[in-house]
Amino acid sequence: MAPSFSDRRSLLNFIVQEGNGIKGLADSGISKVPDEFVQPSYARINKLEMKRHHIPPPIDLYQLDGPNHDQIVEVLTEAAENVGFFQVVNHGVPTQLLERLKDTAHQFFNQPTEKKVIYLEEVRSNPFVEYGSSFAPEKKEVIEWKDHLKMTYGGDAEALKYWPEECKEVALDYVKTATKTVKRILEVLLIKLGVTLYDETADAYIASKTVTMNLYPKCPNPELTVGIGRHSDIGTLTLLLQDEVGGLLAKVEDEKEGHWIEIPPIPGALIIIIGDALQILSNGRHKSAEHGVGTTNTQSRVSIPLFVRPQLTDRIGPLHQVVERDGVANYRQVLFDEYMKNKFEHGHVAKTIDFAKMTVT
Numbered sequence: 001m002a003p004s005f006s007d008r009r010s011l012l013n014f015i016v017q018e019g020n021g022i023k024g025l026a027d028s029g030i031s032k033v034p035d036e037f038v039q040p041s042y043a044r045i046n047k048l049e050m051k052r053h054h055i056p057p058p059i060d061l062y063q064l065d066g067p068n069h070d071q072i073v074e075v076l077t078e079a080a081e082n083v084g085f086f087q088v089v090n091h092g093v094p095t096q097l098l099e100r101l102k103d104t105a106h107q108f109f110n111q112p113t114e115k116k117v118i119y120l121e122e123v124r125s126n127p128f129v130e131y132g133s134s135f136a137p138e139k140k141e142v143i144e145w146k147d148h149l150k151m152t153y154g155g156d157a158e159a160l161k162y163w164p165e166e167c168k169e170v171a172l173d174y175v176k177t178a179t180k181t182v183k184r185i186l187e188v189l190l191i192k193l194g195v196t197l198y199d200e201t202a203d204a205y206i207a208s209k210t211v212t213m214n215l216y217p218k219c220p221n222p223e224l225t226v227g228i229g230r231h232s233d234i235g236t237l238t239l240l241l242q243d244e245v246g247g248l249l250a251k252v253e254d255e256k257e258g259h260w261i262e263i264p265p266i267p268g269a270l271i272i273i274i275g276d277a278l279q280i281l282s283n284g285r286h287k288s289a290e291h292g293v294g295t296t297n298t299q300s301r302v303s304i305p306l307f308v309r310p311q312l313t314d315r316i317g318p319l320h321q322v323v324e325r326d327g328v329a330n331y332r333q334v335l336f337d338e339y340m341k342n343k344f345e346h347g348h349v350a351k352t353i354d355f356a357k358m359t360v361t
């Protein structure tokens with residue numbers, strides 16, 4: 001029989017403290033989501049209102065090494081400046097690895113709860129791994145329909161020691177190959193901005209790496225819920241693998257207030273999302289994409305982002321070559337840790353980049 005929850009506390013106990021997750025709730029056979037999952041109407045992204053939008057074909061990264069190099073750089077730059085996301089193929093991450101990642105994510109979440117609870121924030125013994133649900137479910141009024149396993153890279157030895165046995169090899173392989181892809185993309189974007197790059201410089205902007213496995217279980221009320229609310233990613237770039245289910249939504253700016261589109265799954269492709277750190281570094285040329293995830297009642301979905309960002313102890317601000325060219329710095333220097341804390345205080349509510357805006361004194 002489906003469990004019933006007398007109040008929010010007992011619901012959170014079941015999902016968070018006992019570690020049953022959203023998956024546990026979905027598997028219990030509920031026919032309607034508890035009220036705590038019902039998003040206020042302004043926070044929902046209505047699929048019906050989504051405009052038809054021409055989705056550009058994925059960008060072939062292989063061509064960066066051939067005669068069409070300059071043309072591909074143009075296309076990448078245009079996407080980074082105008083929409084903040086794009087899809088790539090021939091990206092250097094083998095298809096077989098992508099398939100293994102998706103299978104592994106399902107395998108991890110399909111395990112009995114007692115295998116997963118050892119990675120709960122309150123229980124785990126190290127900072128490199130975290131299993132949980134929603135975004136700050138204890139603090140936020142409305143709960144998101146998502147479970148996650150976060151694996152933070154702190155070196156190979158730590159990954160092999162602390163990441164879950166069933167995920168560690170495939171996740172480590174992903175960090176290594178995908179980091180090369182991300183670095184290459186970042187380099188061409190920065191060079192195009194006029195930045196002279198020494199190896200360490202690009203590395204500093206991608207120094208911290210986290211692979212997350214997200215699970216969005218089948219949801220009885222997709223029209224009322226979100227998997228992840230609208231947000232922009234905090235880091236430099238996100239490289240995202242989504243499965244064939246779909247549900248990733250992004251906001252495209254236009255003359256009015258912008259409109260939402262679905263970023264469709266393309267077999268073998270990866271999605272690149274510009275994060276806030278790159279918007280700041282590029283003095284606002286590159287736009288971090290506002291995005292979110294819908295839910296569906298047809299099947300459960302997995303996605304596996306690799307987030308790269310500067311270290312928390314780094315200060316970041318617009319790169320001096322860009323400021324010289326633009327004649328003005330649009331953002332101040334911020335300690336990345338401070339930027340992150342401010343963002344987390346707000347949770348998933350659109351963009352928080354104004355925190356780094358230059359204030360007129």
Ligand SMILES: O=C(O)CCC(=O)C(=O)O
Binds near residue numbers: 212214247248302
């Ligand atoms: O699941 C997705 O497609 C996107 C995930 C995402 O936006 C995130 O984890 O920040």
Ligand SMILES: [Fe+2]
Binds near residue numbers: 231232233291
């Ligand atoms: Fe995101």
